[in-house]
Amino acid sequence: MxxxxxxxxxxxxxxxxxxxxxxxxxxxxxxxxxxxxxxxxxxxxxxxxxxxxxxxxxxxxxxxxxxxxxxxxxxxxxxxxxxxxxxxxxxxxxxxxxxxxxxxxxxxxxxxxxxxxxxxxxxVPLSGLTALQALRHAGRLQPGRPCRVLVYGAAGGIGAFAVQLARILGAHVTATARPSKLTFLRDLGAHAVMDSADVTWDGAHEPWDIILDTPPTLSFQQVQPALSAHGVLISTRGVPGRARDAAALLNRRRPHFATVRTAERGIDLGLLTRLIDAGELHxxxxxxxxxxxxxxxxxxxxxxxxxxxxxxxxxx
Known part of the structure; x- marks a missing residue:
């Protein structure tokens, strides 16, 4: 073969x-x-x-x-x-x-x-599971709970699934990418889109409860002013790359930093399949x-x- x-x-x-x-x-x-x-x-x-x-x-x-x-x-x-x-x-x-x-x-x-x-x-499997587990498990995103989500680098595989899944779970979704891809993000269902180069972390925007960093390139220290009081930065990087990120990950009472390691959960694959067959996830x-x-x-x-x-x- x-x-x-x-x-x-x-x-x-x-x-x-x-x-x-x-x-x-x-x-x-x-x-x-x-x-x-x-x-x-x-x-x-x-x-x-x-x-x-x-x-x-x-x-x-x-x-x-x-x-x-x-x-x-x-x-x-x-x-x-x-x-x-x-x-x-x-x-x-x-x-x-x-x-x-x-x-x-x-x-x-x-x-x-x-x-x-x-x-x-x-x-579907790797990107879909990563996006789902980042939002539901690391981010604790649940239907019916008001939540503002920023998907950073949303035009890739994980990001494109995350935009759709966050909206399905009831969140208000902001998605970032290069200017040429913003129409693609709108078509995915993002409520707001931004050029990644224009995102500021100084707290000028209404704070986000979840920032999902898909490239991954962000640090917790960088984005902290843009997070809500109980907000979390979720990285697809398997191990924190900076000391402050690691310290935030170890703060179990109010974890502000999380990483996602994709797991082969059959129940999660089943949910993705049901959402696709229902016409909600593309x-x-x-x-x-x-x-x-x-x-x-x-x-x-x-x-x-x-x-x-x-x-x-x-x-x-």
């Missing part, structure tokens, strides 16, 4: 298509015939060598951290799925999605939405590339024109 793999780190051209052995499901694993995977910041960072020297021990590495496809075989302990099921999955740190087949433990798999095709469904698909063109897909995903998600199709 085909697999898009890294043998060294660098630019998009280091990705190559290899012929590798089929995986076989064991225990509670399902074998998924991959229709498509998506490109996430994790893929780009790993390919560049941004995970440090420890990542060198992973090579050769098949990229792709989420997939959508069809179950074709099941391990002996699988109870939740059977061949023919349309599914999507968050794969975790071992990757493997940019290939023809992948094995995944059934706890990481959810039913794909019926109302969209599998190439669009591939855009996966922000920008462009689809063929698996053979994955280098070009990575190059495009690193550019300034992306709106939402870039998907890599393994369909022949």
């Amino acid at each position: 085909r697999a898009a793999r890294l043998h060294r780190f660098g630019g998009p051209d280091v990705l190559q298509i290899d012929e590798v052995a089929w995986p076989r499901p064991k225990g509670d694993e399902v074998l998924i015939h991959v229709t498509a995977s998506s490109i996430n910041g994790t893929d780009l960072n790993l390919r560049r060598g941004g995970l440090g020297p420890v990542a060198a021990g992973l090579l050769p590495f098949t990229v792709g951290f989420d997939v959508a496809g069809v179950v074709v075989d099941c391990g002996p302990r699988v109870t939740a799925f059977r061949p023919g099921d349309r599914v999507m999955s968050l794969l975790g740190h071992r990757g493997g999605g940019a290939a023809d087949y992948v094995t995944v433990r059934q706890g990481r798999v959810g039913s794909a939405p019926h109302s969209i095709d599998l190439e669009m469904a591939a855009s 996966p922000p698909l920008d462009r689809i590339f063929a698996l053979e063109d994955i280098s070009r897909a990575h190059q495009y995903a690193e550019g300034d024109d992306v709106r939402g998600k870039v998907v890599v199709s393994a369909a022949r």
Whole structure:
């Protein structure tokens, strides 16, 4: 089968298509015939060598951290799925999605939405779960509770899901991006849009209860004047990068800083599926590339024109 793999780190051209052995499901694993995977910041960072020297021990590495496809075989302990099921999955740190087949433990798999095709469904797991968990778990955003949310860097995959989910959960949503992408943010349902370069943190605006930093580039010290008394800065950076951010994270009585580490919660995947099938949530698909063109897909995903998600199709 085909697999898009890294043998060294660098630019998009280091990705190559290899012929590798089929995986076989064991225990509670399902074998998924991959229709498509998506490109996430994790893929780009790993390919560049941004995970440090420890990542060198992973090579050769098949990229792709989420997939959508069809179950074709099941391990002996699988109870939740059977061949023919349309599914999507968050794969975790071992990757493997940019290939023809992948094995995944059934706890990481959810039913794909019926109302969209599998190439669009591939855009959902990592970005959708990250946005949902950032808002509901880290930000404690609940329906019926008045809340002002700023999504900073809202035109990417996580941000585009977050704008929609925050509005669905009843928040007033301000979204930022480059000027050329502000219409895209309005179409997602943002109540207000701003050029990221024009955002000020001096408290001149009505304070936000949640600031979701998707690039992530903000510090708690920088944004603190723009937060409400119980507001929180949520970063997609796994570990606080500044001492004051770390101190805020450790303040359990009034946490003003939080990080989000995406978890493969089946209940959260199920909620995303229900929202999509109800027509409330729309996966922000920008462009689809063929698996053979994955280098070009990575190059495009690193550019300034992306709106939402870039998907890599393994369909022949």
